[in-house]
Amino acid sequence: MDYHKVDIQGFEAELPILPLPSGIKIAFFNLHGDSEMTEHCAKKLAPYLSDCDVLLTAESKGLQLAHCTARELKQRFYAVARKSKKLYMQDGIDIVIESSITTGKEQHLYLSKHDADLIKGKKVGIVDDVVSTGASLNGLERLVKEAGGIVHKKAFVLAEADAAERKDIIYLAQIPIFL
Numbered sequence: 621m622d623y624h625k626v627d628i629q630g631f632e633a634e635l636p637i638l639p640l641p642s643g644i645k646i647a648f649f650n651l652h653g654d655s656e657m658t659e660h661c662a663k664k665l666a667p668y669l670s671d672c673d674v675l676l677t678a679e680s681k682g683l684q685l686a687h688c689t690a691r692e693l694k695q696r697f698y699a700v701a702r703k704s705k706k707l708y709m710q711d712g713i714d715i716v717i718e719s720s721i722t723t724g725k726e727q728h729l730y731l732s733k734h735d736a737d738l739i740k741g742k743k744v745g746i747v748d749d750v751v752s753t754g755a756s757l758n759g760l761e762r763l764v765k766e767a768g769g770i771v772h773k774k775a776f777v778l779a780e781a782d783a784a785e786r787k788d789i790i791y792l793a794q795i796p797i798f799l
Contacts (some may be wrong), residue, residue, distance in 0.1 A: 627739055645797070675689060675698040676701065751786075
């Protein structure tokens with residue numbers, strides 16, 4: 621297997637290069653199970669998000685990052701957009717997002733009433749592991765707006781390919797797409 625080495629502001633990571641159904645290959649970034657890398661990334665992102673009232677992430681790889689970042693910011697709660705509707709989410713917000721390069725299919729994002737109330741009227745920091753095409757980010761932004769919050773910052777560990785050219789996001793390092 622081939623790997624792509626990336627320096628995430630002082631943390632070296634070797635990311636496996638994996639093929640997608642579309643034929644391109646990506647450097648696969650996975651925070652699951654790596655507490656040291658997650659803690660490092662959260663500590664690096666937290667200062668950029670210090671003026672946000674609350675954080676929002678999408679499950680699943682953003683969960684531990686948002687948790688650690690919220691802890692760094694001394695924020696007890698953070699909001700989570702789910703990819704499947706849970707029983708307790710009957711009165712929440714449901715949006716459809718366009719297919720992304722990684723999933724290749726339509727997805728839903730669900731926000732519980734509790735989390736919608738948490739971000740209503742607040743400056744929201746969207747935090748996640750990787751931004752690529754922006755499809756998931758657009759969905760998260762729509763959730764914030766529908767819940768009555770204000771998208772204040774958008775922060776990621778990695779920006780993939782052209783996403784690194786965006787001026788409206790914060791990221792710690794960039795990675796390419798392999799053709």
